[in-house]
Amino acid sequence: MSDAHKKLAGRLAILAVGLAAPFLFPAYQSQMAELWLFVVFALTWDLAGGQMGYNSFGNVVFLGIGMYACVLTQVGLLYDIGIYNGARGGGSATFVFDLPHYLEGLALGLPVGALLAALAAAVLGAFVLGMRGHYFAICTLGLGVAAGEVANSWEWIGAGSGMVPPTPPQVIGDLSRFYYYFAFALAAVTFLVLGWLYRTRFGLAINAIRDDEDKAEAMGLQTTRIKVAAWVIAAVFLGVSGGILGNLKRFIDPIDTAFSGATFGVWMVLMAILGGKGTLWGPVIGAVLFEVIKEATWTYLLGWQRVALGLLIVIIVVFFPQGILGWLRERFPDRFGRRVEADLSGTAEETAR
Amino acid sequence: MTAILKVAGVSKAFGGVQANRNVSLEVEAGRIVGLIGPNGSGKTTLFSSIVGYHPIDEGSIRFEGQEISRLRVVDIARLGLIRTFQQTRIYGGMTCVENMLISSSQRDARLLDLFQARSPEREERAGDLLDFVGLYPKRKLEAGSLSFGQQKLLEFAMALMNQPKMLMLDEPTAGINPTLINGLIDRLKRANEQFGITLFVIEHNMRVIMNLAEHIYCLAHGELLADGRPEEVQNDPRVLDAYLGAH
Amino acid sequence: MLDNLLILVQAPTITVDLVLNGILVGAIFALAAYGMALVWGVMNIINIAQGEFVMLGGYVAVIMSAHGVHPLLAVPVAAVLLFGLGWLLYRTVIFRIVERDLFTSILATFGISIVLQQLMNTVFGGDVQVAQAHLGTLLLMGGMVTLAQIKLLSFALAAVLAVVLVLFLRRSRLGQAIRATAQNARAARVLGIDTDRVYAATFGLNAALCGACGALVAMAYTVHPYIGLPYTIRSFMIVIVAGLGNLAGVIAAGLSLGAAENVAGFVLGTQYQLAFVFLLLVVVLVWRNWRLARKRQYLK
Incomplete structure (x- = not known):
């Protein structure tokens, strides 16, 4: 089998497993849906963090904007949002969503979420992506919390009491399974799009910015535009994932679900670093591993879970910063197409010199 | 003149x-x-x-x-108008060829141009210029692993790749x-x-x-x-x- | 919002009240910020766990007052305990990242901050706590301006701490070693200064400072497990505006931030006060960046 065939076979296998998983493990549907969303989180974080060297703590802003925008669109198509939120979702008797309307809301809500998240990334990016490295990191930390605080105080979207996404009609059946396929499709598309992106010159450009931004600028690369574009691409996928997550969770808390810097915001960084930043597969591996560890230890650690996650960050950052793929690449460079020795098949003229 | x-x-x-x-x-x-x-x-x-x-x-x-x-x-x-640096600056985490490919002229380039696939002509030019400075055998190495002198040559080749006036x-x-x-x-x-x-x-x-x-x-x-x-x-x-x- | 602005104009005593109370809390901000600047300047580490040290100091006061000890005694106790914690953290984690890039330190201390905040949340729960100091209130301007005596006391103690710290850095041998290391770590090593010990002491000293601040916060205001991040962000903002190693600037920026926050909390509504702090950070950073860009100064 040639390499191309192997690659295709591998992808088909993942596709098959992904499609069959809800039927194989029906008890873990919502966890698996969450897993695919985590893959999206890690991949999109790595686009700016790993590939471009702009480590953001504030990507939850796009997640939250996508989430609220999607759910508000779903509701707003049929009912008055203020009244709906005033009644706290009001029970399924008052606010009914039949199948065509529910699907219509979703079909419109997810793109609206993506669009608004992208818009936010473009506007915020134009301001904050001009900053270098650590200023950017701390600024995004501030952005994430500020967004959460605003959502937490904004009555129209439910403020601190949160918001309930539309109750799905009975026909949909198992909601977790329904949204599992959304999450899986999104993860697959994100992976393919980013894989393509890293093969274009845009991929080289963001790597160049990571390695030496001053040099990239001195060579005429319009670094600010490139950085904003990268953030916008990340925001599009995060925005969609927000819409899916909100509907999957059935309840949006402004600080614990939407703009959840302390959970999703940190986890995306952790997953990407764990798997290996700056690689395509690293974030995927990191997300899978993280979700498995998280779910497996949940019952044993009880309240200590989040303490353990903090410890995990410290340990990974201090002792294992290159991540799993980064470590493998150092050990077995040949397998990753990296050379450590000169290729002596150079031109004759060359060897004579 | x-x-x-x-x-x-x-x-x-x-x-x-x-x-x-x-x-x-x-x-x-x-x-x-x-x-x-x-x-x-x-x-x-x-x-x-x-x-x-x-x-x-x-x-x-x-x-x-x-x-x-x-x-x-x-x-x-x-x-x-391109300059090279006294303290040589290259993209250390990328291979020499990648360093060259991203250095091509940006004179009329727009953001969207970056989303094109890599072109064979560009790769050929990158190879030729690496050959010109004597780094062709090392084209697939990470630029950061080169010696200081080699990095300097690479930086020079990158500048040429940019086709400056x-x-x-x-x-x-x-x-x-x-x-x-x-x-x-x-x-x-x-x-x-x-x-x-x-x-x-x-x-x-x-x-x-x-x-x-x-x-x-x-x-x-x-x-x-x-x-x-x-x-x-x-x-x-x-x-x-x-x-x-x-x- | 506009109504509230109008009130400020029509009733200047309210403004005075807000600004004065803001300045009092601003002293604590300034002290924590000075600690951050110290660690940043000496060790090239941005300590995201800064606010968590403050929070821990607050819990020391809360626990002591719950056991019938006057929380004023918690100020030195918190300082000593936090010095120990800072020193321990340096010996276990921080010394491994001292030579690495700034982002590594941001991430690692961010991890530490999560550990500390979740630890306190797990042990003490998320409730808001205070350490009662049982002091009265001062009424000024015919009762229109109220100042809690404990806030005045905490302001005075913060000032004393700042003076002690400055004297320590100027006069003591360790203080001089710290300042030498800040200027040039390699040269300091050549001159026989044990920079590793200096780093440990600096990190411990910063934690102690934050711990003392925290005890004051617990007495004059409130603590809960999640107050850390806002304190970190405030410190960072103050350091950015004032610059490293500029004590006068740090004090001015800290006091102004306290006042600005209080006024903003009144105008926008207190529920937006935290959002204001974080947005102010973004504005400060964007402004700083714009100023640099205008000067065409891109090179670090």
Whole structure:
């Protein structure tokens, strides 16, 4: 089998497993849906963090904007949002969503979420992506919390009491399974799009910015535009994932679900670093591993879970910063197409010199 | 002959230190011009002023007739005026070929152009230029793993890949193995002849600059001290004084 | 919002009240910020766990007051305990990242901050706590301006701490070693200064400072496990505005931030006060960046 065939076979296998998983493990549907969303989180974080060297703590802003925008669109198509939120979702008797309307809301809500998240990334990016490295990191930390605080105080979207996404009609059946396929499709598309992106010159450009931004600028690369574009691409996928997550969770808390810097915001960084930043597969591996560890230890650690996650960050950052793929690449460079020795098949003229 | 770069009455101070005072010089298109001067005479400051790293206090800098003293680094680079750094700067985490591929000219490039697939012509050109500087066998290595001298050559190749109209080199031979210097001089000359790139070179090594440049400017204490053909400058007593510190 | 602005104009005593109370809390901000600047300047580490040290100091006071000890005594106790914690953290984690890039330190201390905040949340729960100091209130301007005596006291103690710290850095041998290391760590090593010990002491000293601040916060205001991040962000903002190693600037920026926050909390509504702090950070950073860009100064 040639390499191309192997690659295709591998992808088909993942596709098959992904499609069959809800039927194989029906008890873990919502966890698996969450897993695919985590893959999206890690991949999109790595686009700016790993590939471009702009480590953001504030990507939850796009997640939250996508989430609220999607759910508000779903509701707003049929009912008055203020009244709906005033009644706290009001029970399924008052606010009914039949199948065509529910699907219509979703079909419109997810793109609206993506669009608004992208818009936010473009506007915020134009301001904050001009900053270098650590200023950017701390600024995004501030952005994430500020967004959460605003959502937490904004009555129209439910403020601190949160918001309930539309109750799905009975026909949909198992909601977790329904949204599992959304999450899986999104993860697959994100992976393919980013894989393509890293093969274009845009991929080289963001790597160049990571390695030496001053040099990239001195060579005429319009670094600010490139950085904003990268953030916008990340925001599009995060925005969609927000819409899916909100509907999957059935309840949006402004600080614990939407703009959840302390959970999703940190986890995306952790997953990407764990798997290996700056690689395509690293974030995927990191997300899978993280979700498995998280779910497996949940019952044993009880309240200590989040303490353990903090410890995990410290340990990974201090002792294992290159991540799993980064470590493998150092050990077995040949397998990753990296050379450590000169290729002596150079031109004759060359060897004579 | 027309001047591609015209620096007129440029002054620049950092705090109380006058790094450049009323410097005027011209670089004619298609030639190799040298800039010499003792340490701390303001050569690199002048370079940085020209390519846009800091604002100048007074004077004007024109590139192909266009005033560039208020433009930013990117915009100046996109006009076709590229510089290399004294402390060599390359993209350490990428392979040599990747370093080359992302260095191609951005003159008319828009953001969307970056989303095209990699083109074979570009890859071929990258290979040719790596061959030109003698790094072809190392093209798949991570640039950060190269020796300092090799990184310097790579940076030079990247600058050529950019197809600049004018290239400003800050001490191209510093840190390079002396046995390789002749080869480098030869390559600089060929870049000038074959690709028609105007060169403006800061150099400490007198032998190199005398061999290379057709016209030399000498700075001392931030001011222009002398200029002329290499042998004129070499025999100018003021230049000798400046270097020997007989002030 | 506009109504509230109008009130400020029509009733200047309210403004005075807000600004004065803001300045009082601003002293604590300034002290924590000075600690951050110290660690940043000496060790090139941006400590995201800064606010968590403050929070821990607050809990020391809360626990002591719950056991019948006057929380004023918690100020030195918190300082000593936090010094120990800071020193321990340096010896276990921080010394491994001292030479690495700034982002590594941001991430690692961010991890530490999560550990500390979740630890306190797990042990003490998320409730808001205070350490009662049982002091009265001062009424000024005919009762229109109220100042809690404990806030005045905490302001005075913060000032004393600042003076002690400055004297320590100027006069003591360790203080001089710290300042030498800040200027040039390699040269300091050549001169025989044990920079590793200096780093440990600096990190511990910063933690102690934050701990003392925290005890004051617990007495004059409130603590809960999640107050850390806002304190970190405030410190960072103050350091950015004032610059490293500029004590006068840090004090001015800290006091102004306290006042600005209080006024903003009144105008926008207190529920937006935290959002204001974080947005102010973004504005400060954007403004700083814009100023640098205008000067064409891109090189670090």
